[in-house]
Amino acid sequence: MDLLQTPTPPDADNTDDTAPIDTAAPRPGRAAVEAAVRTLIAAAGDDPAREGLRDTPARVARAYGEWFSGYAIDPKAYLNRVFDEAEGYEDTVLLRDIPLVSTCEHHMAPITGRVHVAYRPRGRVVGISKLSRLVDAFGRRLQLQERLTQQIATTLFSVLKPSGVAVIVEARHGCMTTRGVNQPHVAMVTKAWLGDFREDAELRRDLLAAIPFGLDR
Numbered sequence: 175m176d177l178l179q180t181p182t183p184p185d186a187d188n189t190d191d192t193a194p195i196d197t198a199a200p201r202p203g204r205a206a207v208e209a210a211v212r213t214l215i216a217a218a219g220d221d222p223a224r225e226g227l228r229d230t231p232a233r234v235a236r237a238y239g240e241w242f243s244g245y246a247i248d249p250k251a252y253l254n255r256v257f258d259e260a261e262g263y264e265d266t267v268l269l270r271d272i273p274l275v276s277t278c279e280h281h282m283a284p285i286t287g288r289v290h291v292a293y294r295p296r297g298r299v300v301g302i303s304k305l306s307r308l309v310d311a312f313g314r315r316l317q318l319q320e321r322l323t324q325q326i327a328t329t330l331f332s333v334l335k336p337s338g339v340a341v342i343v344e345a346r347h348g349c350m351t352t353r354g355v356n357q358p359h360v361a362m363v364t365k366a367w368l369g370d371f372r373e374d375a376e377l378r379r380d381l382l383a384a385i386p387f388g389l390d391r
């Protein structure tokens with residue numbers, strides 16, 4: 175069954191903060207990263223040479239590779255494979271409760287939560303796992319929740335060219351739950367509405383009614 179086709183790529187002149195990031199700063203090698211972690215351990219007041227901490231710098235370097243794997247990914251590429259035989263389905267497609275793993279750019283503390291992604295296709299639908307991959311690729315960078323929300327929405331909108339996109343993110347920020355104001359249950363909710371979701375209040379209401387909110391369910 176030939177259900178696949180490659181869509182035209184998004185406009186080349188898009189302001190593109192979604193592509194892999196080629197920072198001007200040189201990427202430090204493994205030895206420099208491990209030395210930095212030893213410095214942080216000493217700054218915390220412990221001894222980087224003691225038995226239990228000896229392998230920690232290497233572990234942290236590997237863990238950074240996972241938490242920040244999103245920099246090496248072009249999230250748009252996940253949307254290259256589309257199915258064009260959805261028989262004219264144009265109503266809302268909603269993937270809810272996508273797990274979010276991210277890191278706050280102010281404190282480098284964990285952000286964890288749920289993301290709900292909806293779009294209203296116009297001819298082309300995408301494999302739903304790609305919505306999860308899109309969330310994960312943007313999550314695994316240093317983020318602001320507002321920017322994360324907007325990046326997911328604008329990428330879907332520009333690549334799939336649907337009639338509407340909605341992205342809702344509910345998350346807890348470690349920088350608020352474990353330090354600073356120390357409020358363990360506080361959660362931040364952000365929303366991006368594009369296309370007909372922006373125009374039509376009833377569409378927004380229907381969508382919100384279909385999403386079970388709350389991080390502790």
Ligand SMILES: Nc1nc2c(ncn2[C@@H]2O[C@H](COP(=O)(O)OP(=O)(O)OP(=O)(O)O)[C@@H](O)[C@H]2O)c(=O)[nH]1
Binds near residue numbers: 278279280347350
């Ligand atoms: N808008 C927004 N703020 C965030 C996000 N993540 C963390 N913050 C906030 O970023 C702010 C940084 O404020 P600063 O005053 O520079 O940092 P701080 O002295 O550590 O502030 P406190 O967290 O209040 O102790 C804090 O208010 C955080 O709660 C986010 O994704 N979006």
Ligand SMILES: [Zn+2]
Binds near residue numbers: 279349
């Ligand atoms: Zn923070």
